[in-house]
Amino acid sequence: MDGSRNPASNTVGLCLLPSELIQDILIRLALPELSYLRSVCKFLTSIISGNDFRREFNVRSSSDNWLFVYTKRSTRTSVLHGFTERSNRWFNIPIVKYLFPMVPPGEDLYFLTASGDFFLFASNNCRELIAVNPTAKTTRKIPPSPLGPRGTSSWRRSGLKLIAGPSGSDNFRFLFAELSENRPVLFEYSSETDTWNSMDANESEDREQRGSDRRRVYLSVVHRRRESVAIALSETETDGPVVVRPRFDGGMEERLAIGFSASDEVHRLHVYGDGNMVIIRSTVVNEFAKVRMFTCIEMWRISLDGMRWEFVSKVPNGLVEKVRKPYGVMMGCLEERYAKVSVILMSNHKGQWDLIWLSYDLGKGNWKCVSLPEFRMEGLNMGGIALSSGLSLR
Structure with missing residues (x-):
């Protein structure tokens, strides 16, 4: 699981190669691999x-997709695991040593x-937010939001967003959306000023202001049987937050899994993120043991006018057959970056965790499964999962 390599025996041969070739090899490695090489060879360090x-590495790294999984028994023994398609192994991200001094004994942390470069954790007992930047080796506690201290169960994955500043910057923004006095409200924290700001989302009737710009940040507020409520925010901050209320209007939807049957004969897991929704449809394979098997996976998207x-797309049946396994419980996360939607499904069956990474290319219209190395979690508590961009080199 550590993912560390021992390149010492090959260092001499590598150093005999032309410098341009050496750089071309190094630029393809993941950051943890570079960090290890930098610690064992002065020539490569230079x-x-x-x-x-x-500069070139950080440009390439910014387009990488990383999957992070936080496992724990206690704060001292917790581990943040990271995987990127740039490599074929899991890495242990050194983050616990920055968390430990900030967390009292017995505290329960959730990722x-x-x-x-930023990772955000929530503490359940102290009800605090802690941001860690292992690249800059910094940790900070975020002051309570205008809604007051919140436990880990109050945070909804699809209703929040962490936005890092430019590569090399120590600043970030943290956004989350909630209903406050029955109104959709955007709450934003800026690390630069260490302050919160809250804004009522605009209920404008102008459809062009609702969701026409797919570069907007979408934060879920609430999802009902026939209607969702979300807040759309321009990444450039030139426009204020806007309420979008996409509905299910029937037609094709009724013939697919999104029919919202009142019975529980077909189980549906909905995973939201970035204005997208993935629906996992499953059937019971062992009613006594409460074991299910998913049979269909669909992706939906908020329309450009934000109204529906x-x-x-639907994941091809052949790919579903290839990746599906029995499960007792399942959770997921979803993120869209550079016109590609990544979906992570994490399931547990008889104490054994399983990870599935599906990716959909919006431009090409095709699905693929990202091959993940074996992930062992027997006896561990799963403390959170997230998708993110690449770590930067300093």
Whole structure:
């Protein structure tokens, strides 16, 4: 699980290669691999520490997709595991040593989300938010939001977003949406000013202001049987937050899994994120043991005018057959970056955790399964999962 390599025996041969070739090899490695190489070879350290190399690596890394999984028995023994398609192994991200001094004994931490070099945790007992940047080796406690201290169960994954500043920056924004006095409200924390700001979302009737810009940040507020409520926010902050209320209007939706049958004969798990929704449809394979098997996975998307959910695609049956396994419980997370939607499904069956990573290319219209190395979690508590961009080199 550690993912560390021992390249010492190959260092001499590597150093005999032309410098351009060495840089081309190093630029393809994941950050934890570079960090290890930098600690064992002075020659490679000089290359990795160069401004040109660091700049090019960070540009490439910003488009990487990382999956992070936080496991724990206690704060001292907790581990943040990371995987990226750039490599074929899980890495242990050194984050516990930054968390431990900030967390009292016996505290229960939950991993909420990540962006760039920042990782956000919530404490259940103290009801605090803690942001960690292992690249800059910094940790900070975020002051309570205008809604007051919140336990881990109060945070909804699809209703929050962490936005890191430019590569090399120590600043970030944390956004979350809630109903406050029955109104959709956006709450935003800025690390630069260490302050919160709250804004009522605009109930504008102008459809062009609702969801026409797919570069907006979408934060879920509430999902009902026939209607969802979300807040759309421009990434450039030139426009204020806008309420979108996508509905299910029948037609094609009724013939697919989104029919919202009142019976529980077909179980449906809904995973939301970034204005998208994935629906996992499953059937019972062992009623006594409460074991299920998913049979269909669909992706839906908020329409450009923000008025309805539109069907996008269905995972091919062959791919479903390839990845599905029996499960007792399942959770998921979803993120869209660079016109690609990543869906993580994490299930548990008889104490054994299983991870599935599906990716949909919005431009090409095709699904693929990202091959994940074996992930062992027997006897551990799962403390949160998140998708994020690449870590930066400093």
